[in-house]
Amino acid sequence: MGSEKNIKRAIKILISAKQIQKRVAELGKEITEYYKNKVSEKRPLVIIIVQKGASIFGADLVRKIRLSLDLRFIRVVSYGGKTMPQSDPEIFDKIKSGIENDHVLVVEDILDTGKTLAFIKSYLNNLQPMSLNFAVLLIKKMKRMAKIPRVRFKAFTISNKFVVGYGLDYNEIYRNLPYVGVIENYSPR
Ligand code: IMP
Numbered sequence: 001m002g003s004e005k006n007i008k009r010a011i012k013i014l015i016s017a018k019q020i021q022k023r024v025a026e027l028g029k030e031i032t033e034y035y036k037n038k039v040s041e042k043r044p045l046v047i048i049i050v051q052k053g054a055s056i057f058g059a060d061l062v063r064k065i066r067l068s069l070d071l072r073f074i075r076v077v078s079y080g081g082k083t084m085p086q087s088d089p090e091i092f093d094k095i096k097s098g099i100e101n102d103h104v105l106v107v108e109d110i111l112d113t114g115k116t117l118a119f120i121k122s123y124l125n126n127l128q129p130m131s132l133n134f135a136v137l138l139i140k141k142m143k144r145m146a147k148i149p150r151v152r153f154k155a156f157t158i159s160n161k162f163v164v165g166y167g168l169d170y171n172e173i174y175r176n177l178p179y180v181g182v183i184e185n186y187s188p189r
C-alpha cells in the first residue's frame with residue numbers, strides 16, 4: 001500500500017477537488033429546484049446512496065440539497081466486465097421500510113456499461129415509488145451493454161478510462177482521494 005507521496009506519483013488528476021465541489025454544489029441546486037414543490041417534511045425526498053462507490057459523492061451532495069430528506073443506503077456488487085462479465089449485479093443491504101408513493105433519487109458513482117443502474121431501477125420500481133430518478137457523478141462515454149435508465153442529474157462526462165478517487169476504487173484502494181484520477185500505466189480491459 002502506498003504512502004500519500006506514492007499515491008500522488010501514481011495518479012493523474014482528471015477532475016480536481018475544486019471542480020468536483022463546484023459541480024456538486026450546482027447539482028444540489030438543480031435537485032433542490034426540481035423537487036421543491038414535490039416533497040415536504042411529511043413526505044421527504046428519499047435519497048438512496050449506492051455503497052460503497054457513491055458514499056463520498058452522496059455525502060457531499062446531500063449537504064447541498066435544501067429539502068427534507070430521508071437518507072437510505074443500498075449496496076450493490078457489480079462484477080461489471082471484470083472477472084465475471086456475464087454475471088448480474090447483486091444487491092445487499094436492501095431497503096428496509098417502504099418507499100411506496102415516495103419520490104426517490106438514487107445516487108450512484110459511475111455509469112459504465114449501465115448494468116448496475118438498470119438492475120437498481122428494476123429492483124426499486126418493484127417497490128412502487130411515486131417517481132424514480134438518478135444522480136450520477138461520472139458518465140463514461142462508451143457503448144452501453146444494457147438498456148439504461150435516463151440519468152436526470154449528471155455531474156461529469158468522461159472518456160472510457162478506468163478512474164479512481166472520490167469514492168471510486170481500484171481493488172478497494174483510492175476511495176479517499178478528494179479528486180478523480182487515472183492510475184498511470186493502468187491498461188483498460
Ligand atoms: P456498470 O454496471 O458497468 O455500469 O458498472 C458500474 C459499476 O462498476 C460502478 O458502480 C463501479 O462500482 C464500477 N466501475 C465502473 N467503472 C469504474 C471505474 O472507472 N473505476 C472504478 N469503478 C468503476
Ligand code: MG
Pocket residue numbers: 050051052053054076078109
Ligand atoms: Mg459501484
